[in-house]
Amino acid sequence: MVLIGKPVQLNVFIDKQKNKVMFAEADEEFVEILFSLLILPLGTIAKLLAKHADPMDIKVGSFTSLYQSVAQLDVKHFTNEYVKNALVNPVNSTAYIFHKLKLNLDTCVNGIHSGVTFLKEKSSFIITDDLKITPFLPDKSIEYLSTLGVECINSLRQTTIHLDYEEFTDLLKWSLLTDNALTNFVNGGSKPYPFSSSITNTTFGNLAMPKTVKLLVQKSTKKLICAQVDNFFVEMLFSYLTIPLGAVIRLTRDNLSPVVGMHNVYNSILILGDGNYLKSDDIKYMLLRPKLASIYNHATDFLPIYEQGKTRSSFLKEQATFIVSDDLQVALSLPVSTISNFSIGVPVGDIEVREASIGEREALSILKASLTSTTVLTDCLKKVIMEPKAEPST
Template identity: 55%
Template sequence: MGSKPVHLKVFVDKKKKKVMFAEAEQDFVEILFSFLTLPLGTIARLSSKHEATKDIKVGSLNSLYESVKNLDNKHFSNEHCKIALVNPNSSSLSLCEMLKVNLNNMKSVDASVSTVSHSNLVFFKKNASFIVTDDLNVIPVKLDTSITLLNFLGVEYIDLLEERTIDFGLEEFSSLLKWSLVTNTPLTNLVLGETNPRSWSCSCSSCIKTSTTSNLPLISSFSTQRQTVKLLIQKSKKQVLCAQAGNIFVEMLFSFLTIPLGNVKRLTMDNSSTTGIDNMYNSIPSLGDGKYLKSDEVKSMLLCPKLASNYLRVTDLLPVYDKSISQGSFLKEQATYIVSDDLEVTFSPSISTISKFNTLGIPVGDVEVMEVSIGEQEALLILKASLASTSTLTDCLSSFKNAKSLI
């Protein structure tokens, strides 16, 4: 695990304290693209392992993942269900095993013993060099695009930038993955040791439009299934304290952990999405024109990765399953669960939950019970918010339709 076979050359503006861009070979970019094949459960597991970014939360994903780990085994249909959530399988595992650093199973493969032929190419058809911007736009090295990019960044003389070569192994790629989900300056945060997400006015996607996702088909199941959930809301702050929900809603939340990141982005990304992972996702279509990516199948695997074949259809609230997949469930018998604002799922009596609110100084008179109906649209809103917010239910509250107060 100590091998660090992948290198990245970064160019730093010391005055601005910012990585302006990086120069990468195809092996680095392939591992970068493999982020999209990772199930959200794998991302949650990786993001909690490394001290450098341990305090940075990937929305509510970490809380959801930890609650699954902590939930008593007796609530699951069998012992394999819980394992399939905390250690989710990837449909792209066999291909990603050929990468020099495979985040899917957390093993680092030395180039000398790799089973890949043709210079260890996995996603690409030939060796190539790329510019990777701080906000993770990936651009092939060409004279015209390089000059356009440098002019936009205000870089008149590359020699004035500090050049560093960074060795990337499992820990570095895991940290980059986490930063890419929470900021649009992931390279700066990683390379310069920033501990908090930064915002930066420059979005290189605005100066070099490498691709568009507007032509990607959004698959919808057109499911009519809906689930009623009761929300306990602190009226004075208009904040969701928790939800009281049954199996259908909780199965949907648990299924988040099995969905590959690329599929999540396909279903939820819009013009307001500005993190590094969004920019990287948008870089891929232009590389699939036959010049760089091996095939349309590889392009589809990155932009729309499928769930692993061992997962049955546990919810009809999300359009992520093939219609031919049999119905299944992670949970055993019907029960009532408490879901916190940051998606922590617990099996708890209602009285103990109310006592917890009192301990926090929230009087019963300040608590309103609201009933909301969750369908496919609402489920996708929750999925999107789960990667960006630690108050997922509150952030989605105004978008829930057919909400009615019960008090």
């Protein structure tokens, strides 16, 4: 893997008493790299985070453990080696963009910086702790800083940070976890933003009839042990890794979503596009509605991610039964031994089987939760897990 690029600069202003980043200022090169995160597939982001993860790190959602499951699953279970590689090293539909950025975070693309890419011209920007991006305009910025609680800029501690590949990966991690990404990045992190587990009623059309998965639940604690699933569920999970981050945010946006850093980056593009700062409406559309790469055929009926008429195909070679953990680890189901890995210490008599229906609504909810939660199935299927089980009729 060859990484192309040079460090970019960020000037950070810190409240010395609270040890909190009040705001930062950056040029267009930093902002464009932030924007580029939205067109990276989830699998590429998982690969970035896994490569630079510390064993003591806070885990970022569950799509990272999903990615590791794909990497570890024997290639014989995939349609062919090319298919597995396309999940482990996801293809970006806008790979050509990364040739132009000063720092290229797409590990599958080599590039050389060649100027402003998304924005019309060189500019300066104010960036808040939660990654709202605003152009620096002297007549408006003083009032804006006042709304951030900045009383006197001279009373703040200013520090200049140079971000290379590893630093930007760390900032990416906090932008997915928290609403104070810059403070966590500068100070080495604290704790993630709490996940909202509600399933919304937002739908995108009837893609397919729901299918059923079986949940193994500990009766005494109502704790999910694992799910027993067929190919359709695993194909759905694997499809997550092919979806660009911006498309994930677009598909799962609602009023209940935690507004973490990357949501604000996404929303800032809406504002900058309306303010005529982006090069074109095509650029705005590309960042807000990034597409799957053309190599990915129609693998699941439960996600509205494929262009009309896309060829139907599968990642998996043949029908099988799989076990999926609460944090989306996927393993081929083997006799007893696989389940025992998830149910250590739970008496057999304390395990019961529940059935959950999976349709588009649940698929999008699991996708949303995979970004922030390490108990995805519990969060998204809680109603089935917690409800009293009906006694068999006599």
